Amino acid sequence: MEKVDIIIKTKHMYTLEGEGVGYLSDYGVAIDRGKIKAVLPVSELKKNYEAEKFIDASDKVLLPGFIDGHMHTGHGVLRGVAQDISNWMMEGMAPFEAQRSIEAKDSGSRLAIAEAVLNGTTTIGDDGSDIAGSCDFIQKIGVRGNVSVRIRDALMKTYKAGELYIFDDNYGEKTLNECLDIFSKYHDIDSGRIKIRFGPQGPDFVSLKMLKKVKKLSKERNTKIHMHLQQGSRETKQMTGRYGVRSIPWLDEIGYFDEDFIGIHLTDALEEEVKIVAGRKASMILCSSSIGIIDGIVPPAKIFQDAGGIVGLGSDQALGNNCHNIINEMKLTAILNKVKYEDPEVMPAWKVLRMATIENAKALGIDKITGSIKEGKYADLILVDLNQASLAPLYTKPMRNFIPNLVYSARGNEVDTVIVAGKIIVENKAPKTFDMNEILQEVQGHADVIGERATAQFNEINGKNAVYMRENKL
Amino acid sequence: MEKVDIIIKTKHMYTLEGEGVGYLSDYGVAIDRGKIKAVLPVSELKKNYEAEKFIDASDKVLLPGFIDGHMHTGHGVLRGVAQDISNWMMEGMAPFEAQRSIEAKDSGSRLAIAEAVLNGTTTIGDDGSDIAGSCDFIQKIGVRGNVSVRIRDALMKTYKAGELYIFDDNYGEKTLNECLDIFSKYHDIDSGRIKIRFGPQGPDFVSLKMLKKVKKLSKERNTKIHMHLQQGSRETKQMTGRYGVRSIPWLDEIGYFDEDFIGIHLTDALEEEVKIVAGRKASMILCSSSIGIIDGIVPPAKIFQDAGGIVGLGSDQALGNNCHNIINEMKLTAILNKVKYEDPEVMPAWKVLRMATIENAKALGIDKITGSIKEGKYADLILVDLNQASLAPLYTKPMRNFIPNLVYSARGNEVDTVIVAGKIIVENKAPKTFDMNEILQEVQGHADVIGERATAQFNEINGKNAVYMRENKL
Numbered sequence: 001m002e003k004v005d006i007i008i009k010t011k012h013m014y015t016l017e018g019e020g021v022g023y024l025s026d027y028g029v030a031i032d033r034g035k036i037k038a039v040l041p042v043s044e045l046k047k048n049y050e051a052e053k054f055i056d057a058s059d060k061v062l063l064p065g066f067i068d069g070h071m072h073t074g075h076g077v078l079r080g081v082a083q084d085i086s087n088w089m090m091e092g093m094a095p096f097e098a099q100r101s102i103e104a105k106d107s108g109s110r111l112a113i114a115e116a117v118l119n120g121t122t123t124i125g126d127d128g129s130d131i132a133g134s135c136d137f138i139q140k141i142g143v144r145g146n147v148s149v150r151i152r153d154a155l156m157k158t159y160k161a162g163e164l165y166i167f168d169d170n171y172g173e174k175t176l177n178e179c180l181d182i183f184s185k186y187h188d189i190d191s192g193r194i195k196i197r198f199g200p201q202g203p204d205f206v207s208l209k210m211l212k213k214v215k216k217l218s219k220e221r222n223t224k225i226h227m228h229l230q231q232g233s234r235e236t237k238q239m240t241g242r243y244g245v246r247s248i249p250w251l252d253e254i255g256y257f258d259e260d261f262i263g264i265h266l267t268d269a270l271e272e273e274v275k276i277v278a279g280r281k282a283s284m285i286l287c288s289s290s291i292g293i294i295d296g297i298v299p300p301a302k303i304f305q306d307a308g309g310i311v312g313l314g315s316d317q318a319l320g321n322n323c324h325n326i327i328n329e330m331k332l333t334a335i336l337n338k339v340k341y342e343d344p345e346v347m348p349a350w351k352v353l354r355m356a357t358i359e360n361a362k363a364l365g366i367d368k369i370t371g372s373i374k375e376g377k378y379a380d381l382i383l384v385d386l387n388q389a390s391l392a393p394l395y396t397k398p399m400r401n402f403i404p405n406l407v408y409s410a411r412g413n414e415v416d417t418v419i420v421a422g423k424i425i426v427e428n429k430a431p432k433t434f435d436m437n438e439i440l441q442e443v444q445g446h447a448d449v450i451g452e453r454a455t456a457q458f459n460e461i462n463g464k465n466a467v468y469m470r471e472n473k474l
Numbered sequence: 475m476e477k478v479d480i481i482i483k484t485k486h487m488y489t490l491e492g493e494g495v496g497y498l499s500d501y502g503v504a505i506d507r508g509k510i511k512a513v514l515p516v517s518e519l520k521k522n523y524e525a526e527k528f529i530d531a532s533d534k535v536l537l538p539g540f541i542d543g544h545m546h547t548g549h550g551v552l553r554g555v556a557q558d559i560s561n562w563m564m565e566g567m568a569p570f571e572a573q574r575s576i577e578a579k580d581s582g583s584r585l586a587i588a589e590a591v592l593n594g595t596t597t598i599g600d601d602g603s604d605i606a607g608s609c610d611f612i613q614k615i616g617v618r619g620n621v622s623v624r625i626r627d628a629l630m631k632t633y634k635a636g637e638l639y640i641f642d643d644n645y646g647e648k649t650l651n652e653c654l655d656i657f658s659k660y661h662d663i664d665s666g667r668i669k670i671r672f673g674p675q676g677p678d679f680v681s682l683k684m685l686k687k688v689k690k691l692s693k694e695r696n697t698k699i700h701m702h703l704q705q706g707s708r709e710t711k712q713m714t715g716r717y718g719v720r721s722i723p724w725l726d727e728i729g730y731f732d733e734d735f736i737g738i739h740l741t742d743a744l745e746e747e748v749k750i751v752a753g754r755k756a757s758m759i760l761c762s763s764s765i766g767i768i769d770g771i772v773p774p775a776k777i778f779q780d781a782g783g784i785v786g787l788g789s790d791q792a793l794g795n796n797c798h799n800i801i802n803e804m805k806l807t808a809i810l811n812k813v814k815y816e817d818p819e820v821m822p823a824w825k826v827l828r829m830a831t832i833e834n835a836k837a838l839g840i841d842k843i844t845g846s847i848k849e850g851k852y853a854d855l856i857l858v859d860l861n862q863a864s865l866a867p868l869y870t871k872p873m874r875n876f877i878p879n880l881v882y883s884a885r886g887n888e889v890d891t892v893i894v895a896g897k898i899i900v901e902n903k904a905p906k907t908f909d910m911n912e913i914l915q916e917v918q919g920h921a922d923v924i925g926e927r928a929t930a931q932f933n934e935i936n937g938k939n940a941v942y943m944r945e946n947k948l
């Protein structure tokens with residue numbers, strides 16, 4: 001009998017190994033020193049291992065933890081102040097973001113990360129500037145992080161319509177140094193539990209010189225580039241105005257796309273452009289709910305996949321999503337693509353579950369350590385409670401209905417247990433490594449201040465939400 | 475001091491009265507003998523009323539209960555066995571439905587209704603045949619019902635492609651008599667808590683003679699007709715094959731559309747057809763999630779509204795939705811329409827909230843008794859818990875973010891209290907009038923039998939889900 005830290009016994013396990021979902025019945029896992037030691041039939045598991053902690057998950061389903069490929073967690077403090085609006089950035093976000101202190105942002109990150117974890121996310125894919133607070137929280141509560149640090153040359157100021165962003169070398173270097181600083185502090189700490197990526201904001205915000213430098217530095221550090229790509233007409237205007245060419249052909253010309261490039265959104269990339277990016281073995285992160293709400297667009301994930309590319313899912317941000325719940329992203333990805341192609345067979349449940357787990361791990365370059373249930377990988381696992389109306393009844397014959405119900409019916413609160421690198425983060429739906437009430441109280445305090453201070457600019461801009469307030473529609 | 479049954483004190487109340495959402499701050503309601511006795515500022519409420527039960531809902535939001543305009547609750551027992559499939563009815567549902575006993579159907583109804591209620595639905599809009607079990611449960615647990623009973627002449631059998639349905643007068647009369655029987659047993663019982671509607675299945679399933687009879691009988695009984703309308707190409711083929719004309723012009727010709735007609739889906743109605751129905755003051759029920767999953771289509775609700783028609787929301791059924799959660803319907807309705815029109819301002823949060831409450835009450839003809847918080851209406855109310863990551867933080871200034879977060883972020887489990895006609899059905903998220911575990915156990919038993927018996931036909935049909943089972947994708 002070998003001693004291990006945890007044994008989990010299940011009736012239903014989805015490993016996400018292989019081409020499908022890797023279903024196993026009456027199997028269990030042995031977890032030791034953070035990793036999956038064995039995946040075996042329950043009878044053999046009992047014969048070979050004894051554990052400090054034994055979890056009988058017979059009324060639950062064991063899955064790899066969800067991976068969120070792209071988030072701006074710091075926007076958690078601004079949840080719900082920008083949607084149903086055409087100019088999301090200037091008329092929605094701007095007056096609130098202008099008043100958001102770094103402390104408020106950190107508080108928002110804690111809220112967003114806690115929310116995601118309670119919904120079953122074990123890898124937080126954060127992106128942005130001033131991101132040390134988020135990294136601290138990720139490290140402290142024990143989840144996995146794939147964090148990209150924003151690099152940009154374009155000065156932060158209000159630009160006139162059609163005006164090209166002003167690139168400033170000093171500003172660019174400052175953001176690059178922040179990235180390098182975060183990289184040296186957090187990359188690969190806790191046995192590789194946090195990965196730091198280079199995050200040039202987009203080809204329109206970063207100079208050619210800096211982009212080349214970022215490419216070189218990221219390669220030297222054996223990490224990846226995580227970058228917004230072909231986000232919309234504003235980006236296209238900047239690119240054609242500055243270089244006379246759209247983002248993707250321009251970046252391809254300078255050799256930017258390769259297996260270490262993660263492109264975010266591709267909101268309005270043309271079909272041939274999507275094929276270029278996928279063809280270079282770069283990956284794509286799709287934020288279905290956010291882009292649906294903010295732009296009314298279904299991004300070209302299917303084209304990317306059909307061209308052989310890997311696509312993962314992300315929840316983007318809490319103003320204009322407005323949640324961090326990968327189950328919601330799976331559902332929206334499935335339904336929005338069915339509608340886009342007017343074909344109910346497009347993006348079936350099993351496929352979007354892969355995009356939330358193993359495919360997302362591949363997209364982010366962490367599939368050797370997480371994303372599926374396999375001996376030697378870290379024990380990033382969730383247990384989903386079957387005693388829930390949304391998942392009942394359970395059919396195992398002639399077909400298993402669990403995955404369709406997880407994708408199309410589950411709400412997130414069915415997630416009972418969350419384990420990351422063998423550490424139990426959530427148990428019986430309650431967080432073990434953070435205090436939800438403290439997070440809620442703290443973020444409310446920051447929101448009260450932001451709301452007060454944002455009022456003048458909000459009323460001056462007089463966007464759709466200001467109109468709705470006057471009409472008693474909010 | 476006047477004595478009442480319940481007083482609820484809130485900081486945030488949305489009455490849904492007026493053109494918007496009727497927000498009131500620091501108000502409360504007095505409830506007596508099932509009805510809303512007063513809606514007053516908290517200070518005045520305290521001065522004038524004392525109550526048996528006092529609910530301090532300062533950390534919750536008070537709203538009218540949600541209304542689900544169209545459900546097939548009996549399909550609850552088949553949740554998740556038909557989606558991601560082109561021929562939903564024949565390749566998805568058929569092998570399972572063939573094995574569904576009336577007892578299994580009733581068990582499914584209890585599951586679906588319980589699920590809906592826990593997600594904040596106070597009016598269950600059930601539709602179908604063999605519906606007495608559903609009516610019984612609605613009556614027993616104390617929720618509101620708007621139930622339509624299926625009438626059809628078309629014999630239940632497998633038809634060849636292109637074959638016209640065989641109308642059988644005896645069969646038609648039998649279904650009509652069932653409807654009349656249910657009507658006499660349940661209509662307006664418990665002070666009008668249950669309404670029974672006439673439910674001809676669709677213009678393709680019912681003879682002209684029967685449609686005319688239904689119209690006459692429903693008028694005599696002062697109730698409404700609830701009918702599937704322009705559901706898809708199968709319906710169109712039947713109508714053009716039989717009458718040489720599409721459903722809507724044909725029904726308009728016989729004067730079928732008026733303020734007592736509720737049209738369901740209008741999945742592929744043409745723009746001019748939609749305008750005909752709306753122009754006759756008939757109403758429409760939109761099932762965004764179901765039609766998105768089953769057909770990959772966004773129904774023409776916006777055209778219906780723009781033509782002056784009333785649109786309410788429905789969750790349809792648990793195979794091919796797969797849930798009964800009006801919050802999910804609000805979200806999908808908002809996002810799918812933004813994508814359809816590529817315009818983020820289409821179907822804002824406040825509008826879909828109206829479609830789930832007061833507009834749905836109007837669509838179903840029950841707005842005099844429910845759908846908003848108003849003196850004299852029944853106390854059909856919900857309290858939504860603000861101490862939830864998905865709804866945090868709360869902004870009240872310069873804009874209120876609660877409704878956008880309810881629509882785009884809430885999952886359903888934020889619903890804390892459900893009151894129907896002054897009776898508390900759910901409190902502290904726990905049901906008071908039904909036993910969830912009993913419902914879950916019972917429905918599982920039926921599913922086990924159905925699954926076993928459906929296996930041969932499932933494998934013979936060999937639809938997409940059978941293929942996915944072999945490929946280990948389920």
